[in-house]
Every structure is written in C-alpha cells, then in structure tokens.
Amino acid sequence: MIGSSVLEDEGWLHRALANLVSNAVKYTPPGGVIRVRYREADGQAICEMTDTGPGIPFAAQGCLFERFYRVPGEASRRTSGSGLGPAIVGAVIERHNGRIWVLSEEGSGSTFGFSLLLIRS
Numbered sequence: 001m002i003g004s005s006v007l008e009d010e011g012w013l014h015r016a017l018a019n020l021v022s023n024a025v026k027y028t029p030p031g032g033v034i035r036v037r038y039r040e041a042d043g044q045a046i047c048e049m050t051d052t053g054p055g056i057p058f059a060a061q062g063c064l065f066e067r068f069y070r071v072p073g074e075a076s077r078r079t080s081g082s083g084l085g086p087a088i089v090g091a092v093i094e095r096h097n098g099r100i101w102v103l104s105e106e107g108s109g110s111t112f113g114f115s116l117l118l119i120r121s
Contacts, residue, residue: 009092009096013092013096013116015092016088019085020089021049023086023112024049024051024053024112027051027053029053032051032052032109033050033051034049034051035051036048037049040118044116045116045118046115047113048111049112051110052109053110054109055106055108056102056110058104058105064102065086067084067087068087093114093116097116099115100113
C-alpha cells in the first residue's frame with residue numbers, strides 16, 4: 001500500500017488474519033481452494049478469504065463471532081478448536097473501528113471478510 005496505511009496494532013491484526021487463514025485451512029478439504037483477496041475502495045482496506053469448505057448454515061452465521069461458539073455438525077466434530085478464534089478476530093477488527101462479515105451457504109464454502117479505514121499519507 002504505497003501512500004496509504006491502516007490505523008493499526010500490527011500484532012493483533014496479524015493474529016486476526018492468521019486466525020482466518022488457519023480456519024480456512026482447517027475446514028477446507030484436501031484438494032480444496034482458499035483465496036485471499038485484498039483491495040482498497042472508498043477509503044477502506046478490504047480483505048476477504050474464501051474457501052471451498054463445507055459452508056455454514058445461515059442460522060449459525062449470526063453466532064460465529066461469539067466466544068466459544070462452534071457450528072454444530074460433522075465439520076466441527078472432526079476438527080479441534082475452542083470457538084474463541086472468530087470471537088477474537090471480531091473483537092480485533094471492531095477495536096480498530098472496522099467491520100467484519102461472513103457470507104456462506106451450506107455445501108458451498110465460506111467467505112470471511114473485514115474492512116478497515118485507510119489513512120492517507
């Protein structure tokens with residue numbers, strides 16, 4: 001990002017991004033695809049991570065960023081985790097006055113994204 005930056009705590013933002021990548025790897029089956037995209041638009045830095053994992057039922061999507069929440073189902077039973085990762089990611093992004101979202105359909109993978117305000121230098 002030449003000429004722009006994000007108001008940030010680099011360590012926490014790195015952890016948040018690493019957590020999203022880790023979850024994508026954990027839930028994407030062998031041979032699946034994970035894409036990480038970055039762009040700038042309307043004064044925002046936007047990062048999105050898309051995977052070809054099992055997807056998340058719509059009813060569970062509203063709970064994803066709550067502490068200790070794990071999506072019920074086979075994928076959660078086959079993987080380890082405490083349910084804290086997404087809650088930490090959400091808290092980090094919100095603490096930086098950003099926005100976080102998930103778009104997912106059961107059986108069709110998921111996209112997790114966040115946006116942060118760009119500071120022009």
